[in-house]
Amino acid sequence: MKIGELAKRTEVPTRMLRYYEEQGLITPTRQPNGYREYDEYLVDRVRKIRGLLDSGIPTRIIGSMLPCLNQPQEIVVADPDPELREMLVRERDRMTERIALLEHHCHAITRYIDAMDRSLTATTESAYRNDPRP
Amino acid sequence: MKIGELAKRTEVPTRMLRYYEEQGLITPTRQPNGYREYDEYLVDRVRKIRGLLDSGIPTRIIGSMLPCLNQPQEIVVADPDPELREMLVRERDRMTERIALLEHHCHAITRYIDAMDRSLTATTESAYRNDPRP
DNA sequence: CCGCAACGTTACAGTCATGTCAAGGTTCAC
DNA sequence: GTGAACCTTGACATGACTGTAACGTTGCGG
Numbered sequence: 343m344k345i346g347e348l349a350k351r352t353e354v355p356t357r358m359l360r361y362y363e364e365q366g367l368i369t370p371t372r373q374p375n376g377y378r379e380y381d382e383y384l385v386d387r388v389r390k391i392r393g394l395l396d397s398g399i400p401t402r403i404i405g406s407m408l409p410c411l412n413q414p415q416e417i418v419v420a421d422p423d424p425e426l427r428e429m430l431v432r433e434r435d436r437m438t439e440r441i442a443l444l445e446h447h448c449h450a451i452t453r454y455i456d457a458m459d460r461s462l463t464a465t466t467e468s469a470y471r472n473d474p475r476p
Numbered sequence: 477m478k479i480g481e482l483a484k485r486t487e488v489p490t491r492m493l494r495y496y497e498e499q500g501l502i503t504p505t506r507q508p509n510g511y512r513e514y515d516e517y518l519v520d521r522v523r524k525i526r527g528l529l530d531s532g533i534p535t536r537i538i539g540s541m542l543p544c545l546n547q548p549q550e551i552v553v554a555d556p557d558p559e560l561r562e563m564l565v566r567e568r569d570r571m572t573e574r575i576a577l578l579e580h581h582c583h584a585i586t587r588y589i590d591a592m593d594r595s596l597t598a599t600t601e602s603a604y605r606n607d608p609r610p
Numbered sequence: 611c612c613g614c615a616a617c618g619t620t621a622c623a624g625t626c627a628t629g630t631c632a633a634g635g636t637t638c639a640c
Numbered sequence: 641g642t643g644a645a646c647c648t649t650g651a652c653a654t655g656a657c658t659g660t661a662a663c664g665t666t667g668c669g670g
């Protein structure tokens with residue numbers, strides 16, 4: 343498929359797809375006219391790249407991380423590189439830290455929103471019901 | 477306190493403290509010699525800024541978000557701005573999405589590390605015990 | 611066949627949170 | 641008074657985007 347279709351299917355702008363290619367994360371083939379040609383399996387790959395980037399992992403690391411996430415059912419590691427393992431442990435630990443932090447702030451913000459809502463329902467009778475929290 | 481001490485106590489480089497000031501997130505006073513003078517309460521504020529930035533929230537938003545996180549015990553909102561509320565809801569939702577994503581990848585990576593370890597203990601007898609997972 | 615919209619290409623500039631470095635002023639201990 | 645340790649501003653670099661300009665390709669209607 344061409345870049346536009348991939349962009350639509352992955353919701354990643356074409357600009358970014360070209361950028362990921364520049365960073366060596368995906369390598370589409372080229373049609374005779376110079377257009378990029380993307381294989382089906384790249385849809386999934388691009389989605390993973392986005393997920394990892396959104397998780398705060400830099401492209402440089404994503405490159406060696408991606409193969410680890412191809413887990414059909416049973417993970418079989420042929421040649422476990424101790425350096426890679428160390429990197430993965432380090433990144434995973436950073437991720438769990440980030441999760442804790444995010445949850446903390448998430449709760450704080452939720453509490454604040456609730457306080458806003460309480461102050462509203464206290465003054466004006468039942469307004470702003472566009473996002474009620476159970 | 478001067479910038480160096482604040483940097484040490486918050487573990488935020490002086491470069492960043494000056495940057496946060498530039499972005500209007502903190503406003504230290506100045507000593508007669510031009511040195512920045514930081515109040516005690518800024519220690520906590522800087523830590524919150526860092527936490528929010530690490531959570532992927534841009535400085536521009538942090539500015540209006542910070543007061544919401546000053547929650548001694550009981551939150552009282554004087555004048556609940558609907559726009560602010562909307563922004564907070566949006567950001568919080570983005571945060572929960574990010575949390576889910578992070579957890580997903582975190583598990584995937586952990587599974588992969590475990591697979592590496594299994595493959596290792598299978599071949600070489602009990603090596604790489606520097607990070608045992610229960 | 612022409613025109614033109616829709617899509618593709620490269621290349622260069624700008625942003626945001628950082629890092630790093632240079633050139634210079636201030637403080638303080640020895 | 642000299643040097644180390646600290647502070648100041650300013651400039652440039654980087655990683656991950658993001659926008660836009662300038663231009664080639666494709667396909668369709670008149």
